[in-house]
Amino acid sequence: MRRWLLIAVPYLWLLIFFLVPFFIVFKISLSDIATAIPPYTPTFDITDIRGFLSQLDFENYAFIFSDSLYVNAYFSALKIAGISTVLTLLVAYPIAYGMARAPKEWQPTLVMLVILPFWTSFLIRVYAWIGILKKEGLLNLFLMNLGVISEPLTIMNTPTAVYIGIVYSYLPFMILPLYASLEKINPSLLEAAADLGSPPWKAFWQVTFPLSMPGVLAGCFLVFIPATGEFVIPDLLGGSDTLMIGKTLWFEFFANRDWPVSSAVAVVLLLVLVVPIVLFQRNQEKEREAAR
Amino acid sequence: MTGAAAQSSSPTSTQPRAVRTPAPQSNFAPWKDPSKAPIVRFENVVKQFGDFVAVKDCTLDIYEREFFALLGPSGCGKTTLLRMLAGFEKPTSGRIIVAGQDITDLAPYERPVNMMFQSYALFPHMTVEQNIGFGLKQEGFPKDQIAARVEEAMAMLELGRFGKRKPHQLSGGQQQRVALARAIAKKPRIVLLDEPLGALDKRLRQTAQFELMGIQERTGTTFIIVTHDQEEAMTVSSRIAVMDHGEFVQIATPGDIYEAPNSRYTANFIGDVNLLEGKVVKIDGGIAEIDWGPGLARFKATAPDGCVGDQAVWLALRPEKIQIDRDKPSDASNAVQGKVVDVGYLGSISHYHVELSNGQRVKALRTNSSRLVDRPISWEDTVWLEWPPETGIVLTR
Numbered sequence: 208m209r210r211w212l213l214i215a216v217p218y219l220w221l222l223i224f225f226l227v228p229f230f231i232v233f234k235i236s237l238s239d240i241a242t243a244i245p246p247y248t249p250t251f252d253i254t255d256i257r258g259f260l261s262q263l264d265f266e267n268y269a270f271i272f273s274d275s276l277y278v279n280a281y282f283s284a285l286k287i288a289g290i291s292t293v294l295t296l297l298v299a300y301p302i303a304y305g306m307a308r309a310p311k312e313w314q315p316t317l318v319m320l321v322i323l324p325f326w327t328s329f330l331i332r333v334y335a336w337i338g339i340l341k342k343e344g345l346l347n348l349f350l351m352n353l354g355v356i357s358e359p360l361t362i363m364n365t366p367t368a369v370y371i372g373i374v375y376s377y378l379p380f381m382i383l384p385l386y387a388s389l390e391k392i393n394p395s396l397l398e399a400a401a402d403l404g405s406p407p408w409k410a411f412w413q414v415t416f417p418l419s420m421p422g423v424l425a426g427c428f429l430v431f432i433p434a435t436g437e438f439v440i441p442d443l444l445g446g447s448d449t450l451m452i453g454k455t456l457w458f459e460f461f462a463n464r465d466w467p468v469s470s471a472v473a474v475v476l477l478l479v480l481v482v483p484i485v486l487f488q489r490n491q492e493k494e495r496e497a498a499r
Numbered sequence: 500m501t502g503a504a505a506q507s508s509s510p511t512s513t514q515p516r517a518v519r520t521p522a523p524q525s526n527f528a529p530w531k532d533p534s535k536a537p538i539v540r541f542e543n544v545v546k547q548f549g550d551f552v553a554v555k556d557c558t559l560d561i562y563e564r565e566f567f568a569l570l571g572p573s574g575c576g577k578t579t580l581l582r583m584l585a586g587f588e589k590p591t592s593g594r595i596i597v598a599g600q601d602i603t604d605l606a607p608y609e610r611p612v613n614m615m616f617q618s619y620a621l622f623p624h625m626t627v628e629q630n631i632g633f634g635l636k637q638e639g640f641p642k643d644q645i646a647a648r649v650e651e652a653m654a655m656l657e658l659g660r661f662g663k664r665k666p667h668q669l670s671g672g673q674q675q676r677v678a679l680a681r682a683i684a685k686k687p688r689i690v691l692l693d694e695p696l697g698a699l700d701k702r703l704r705q706t707a708q709f710e711l712m713g714i715q716e717r718t719g720t721t722f723i724i725v726t727h728d729q730e731e732a733m734t735v736s737s738r739i740a741v742m743d744h745g746e747f748v749q750i751a752t753p754g755d756i757y758e759a760p761n762s763r764y765t766a767n768f769i770g771d772v773n774l775l776e777g778k779v780v781k782i783d784g785g786i787a788e789i790d791w792g793p794g795l796a797r798f799k800a801t802a803p804d805g806c807v808g809d810q811a812v813w814l815a816l817r818p819e820k821i822q823i824d825r826d827k828p829s830d831a832s833n834a835v836q837g838k839v840v841d842v843g844y845l846g847s848i849s850h851y852h853v854e855l856s857n858g859q860r861v862k863a864l865r866t867n868s869s870r871l872v873d874r875p876i877s878w879e880d881t882v883w884l885e886w887p888p889e890t891g892i893v894l895t896r
Contacts, residue, residue, distance in 0.1 A: 398587055399620035401607040403634035403685065413633075417624045 229477075236470035237263035247466050267471035277455065277472060281479060284452040287366065287441070288434035291373040295381045295430050296423065298374060303385035303422070304415075307392075318386065321379050333372055333443050340368050340444065364446025372440035377433070381426035388422030389415070421494040428487035432480055452476055527737065528752075529562035536599065538563045538721050539584065539689060544593035546579050546745075553579040555745040556593070563688075566715050566722045568732035570768070571742035577725045580742075581691050584723070585614045598688060608637070614691040617698075619678035621666040627653070627677050628662040634685040652680040655714060672703050679711070683718060690715075692724040696731065708734045729769050733757070741765050757817075762896045766815040773821075773861045774894075775814040787893060789814070792857040798833045800893045813894045820890040821863040823851055823876065824883050834885040837861065839878055851876065853884060 234251070239262075241248040249262045271277040306317045324332060339345045340362045347359040362368050392415060400410035416423075438453030445451070452472065459469035529535040537560035546554040554576040561567045569577035582588045584595060586607035594603050602610055613634065621630050632649045640648070653659055656676040666674055675695065682690050695711070696704045712735050715722045726732050732739050733753040740750045741764070749756060749765045760766035763774055777789040786799050789812060800814060828834055840860065841852035844867075851863045863884060876882060 393618065393620065395616050395618050395620040396622060398585075398607065399614070399616055399622070399681075400633070401587075402585055402610075402612075402614045403681070404608045404637035405633075406606070406608050409637070414622060420624075 232470045233474055234263070235466050236267055236468075236474050237265065238467045239266070240465050240467050245466070246464055267468050268475070270468060271471055271475060276450075277452070280450050280452040280455040281475070283450040284435050284437075285479070287369060287373070287449075287451060288431050288437070291370055291377070291434050292427050292431040294370060295374045295377055296427060299378055299381035299385055299426065300423075302378075303382045303389055306382070306386050307389035314390070318383070321382050321386075325379065329376065330439060333376065333440055336368070336372055336375065336444060337363065340371065363444065364448065366445065366449055368444035368446075369441050369449050369451075372444045373430075373434050373437060376440060377430040380429040380433075384425035384429065385419060385422040388419045388425075392418050421490065424490045425487070425494075428483055428490070432483055432487070435480060436476055527564070529565070530560065530738065535562055537561055538565075538598055539723070540594075540596040541580070541584075542594040542596065544580070544583065544590045544595060546576070546583060546588060547591045552745055554583070554590075557745075557747060559740060559747065559750065561721065561723060563721055564719055565737045566712065566724070566735055568736035568739045569723065569725045569742060570727070570729060570732040570739050572727055572768075575742040576745035577727075577742050578693060579745075581614075581693055581723065581725045584689075585612055585691055586610050611687055612689040612691055613682045613685055613687040614693060615678050615682040615695050617694040619666075619674050619698075621674060621677055621681070623666055626663050626665060627658060627669070630666065630677055631680045631684045633681065638685070648684055648686075652684040655683075655717070656680045656710075671698055672707070675699060675707060676710075679714070683714065683720065686718070687720065689721045689723060692722060694726055695724065697726075697728075704731070705734075711735055733769070741768060759892060760815060760894070763813055763815070763894055766892070766894065771818050771862065773814075773816040773818060775816065775859060775861070777812055777814060779810045779812055787812070789893070792859075795835055795855060795857055798888075800833075800888060800891050803893050803895055810895060815892040815894055816861070816886060817890065818850070818862045818864040820886050821861070822885045823853070823863045823865055824885065825876065825880065827883050828885045833888055833891065834883050835861075836881065836883055839876060839880045839882055842876070842878060851882075853882060 235247055238247040238249065240246060249259050252259050302321075306314060306321075309317055337344070341347075342359045342361065342363065344363070346362070347356075350356045351359065362371070396414050396418070397407075397410055400414050401407070405413055436453045436456075437451060438457045441449045441451040441454045442457070445454075453476075456469050456472045456476070459465050459472060463469075539559075539561040541557050541559040544554055544557045545552070557576075557580065569580060571577045579588060583590050584597075586602070586605060586609075590603060594601055596602065597611060622633065625633070628646075628649050631652050632645045635645045635648055649662075653662060656679060658673070658676055658680060661669060661673060661677075666677065669677065675698070679692075679695065682692075692711070696707045699707055708731055711722070711724075715735075722735075724732070724735060733756075736753060738750060738752055739756055741748045741756065743764055749761045751759070756765060756769050760769065760772075766772045766774065775791060777791040780788045780790050780797065782788075786801060788797055788799050790797050791814075822828070827836075835855055837853035837855045839851055840854045841850070843850035843852075847867060849865050849867055851865065853861050853863060855861060861884060
């Protein structure tokens, strides 16, 4: 009996905090907007299930797919997340590689330094980038004082600022799995490669990179999945030009107060992300199997 | 090549010893031939790690087709020496010459040597075939040629069925063979083996030793093995360099190392030995008369080079060279009396621990070739130990 209770705890948790909310959101996405509290109709009525169900429909989904704004926002979000993921990988790989190759006694400190930014609020860190990137911000001041540029660069409120923001914010999620897989590589494998005639740059592509693949995949999914739904960074750094589905959803919900449509947007976003999430799970599973 | 190795390896072993293919190889001794140039030459090689001197001024010649063993306890510098030859460590000073070419400054991937790693270091993401073919691929061989050479190496090590498997799907013994196949696939002039059989269990290790020797003979390659297992070194090698604290203590054939150790260190390291401490009283015509302490007759032995009067010396006596008997031998020049304090019966042989009158204990072996039911030697018996004069080696260090 006690064993069952123990096993039931995580399932109960998932049921109460994931499955039930998901069905609530799904139900709202099938409702109609109303000027009321809550701002949709119908509300759940236990006495008239049949009448309640007959009022639900997929109108909102049809609306999302008929309006190019939403479709574009989805594609734009996927594109921005995809490019950011690649950029994050390019920045994170050398860092993780350096960490894995650093003297053993330094490594815990280096991992600590990677995690350190998490001790500050995410929102504050993104705001800080405004101070760096804006016209009279630190970056422009620095470059102008150095004489590299004469006119301030326009980075704020452009996609570039969004990329910088995402790469910066999600860097630890890429570095840590990369470091974990790089650190596991037996150094004698590289000696063996050199011994068999492979110079270091070749050995990197023949041995190190393929062996770090689980880390590369895990890091990419950990960045890509949340970045797709990101709304704080495009909202604060991207300005009005940057279209991302997370921002659209936020706007639909809080500014437009159209709960049914924003719920439909959220459900579609979830479906879009199910594919990479399933792939991510599979990658994790495969790695666990290989570790055995 | 190592006929001597077969008969002289540790007498305590109950395992069947190697019977090496005889005649033409038995006089393989290029190190005695001044016209032969060594394939590997370490020239005053020193390696320091910070303050720690791992290798102290080592000079060593290794000849083509040799199976050369670097033997010593962990931390004696043998692995460092091997890694310097592979190119993973750079000598602090000195030169390393391979086939007449100074390779001291060459990167590992430019050297004509291949190494078999202690951990095997098989690439986990590649199949057995890809692992073995890795070196050939680096040289840019055409695909069909790589496949042929890989197949050849796999056939030699009986790995035919495992070509498509990944290393983690193989047993330890199979992985060891893949690692060896990979090291010989490029047909290097020199194969380096770093404790190649250390991870195998004892029985598998003995089979693997003979396999190693077979492959070394068939390929005609020079093998250099690093090991801390004296039995392994004795079994496989043509010559052994015994190392201690970064220095060579003795470099000789297994037979010479066993029969004529040059120091207490070597005598102790290889096989079982009794060391009797004494003092040289006088030297006459190359024969030293040695005082072994109160209660023991002085006896004579061949004086080693550089031995002077009044010097402390040790007599090294292999247990199996000592005859043990109840009666005083009639015509033995070297005989002492003692009391049996311990008997160990191992079936094929028996160990006797005999205490001499000066308190020193001597171990003697006796093969149980006839059933000694009539007069077995037992605890507390007074016995005579006797050995032919030439079997006792006088050591000065």
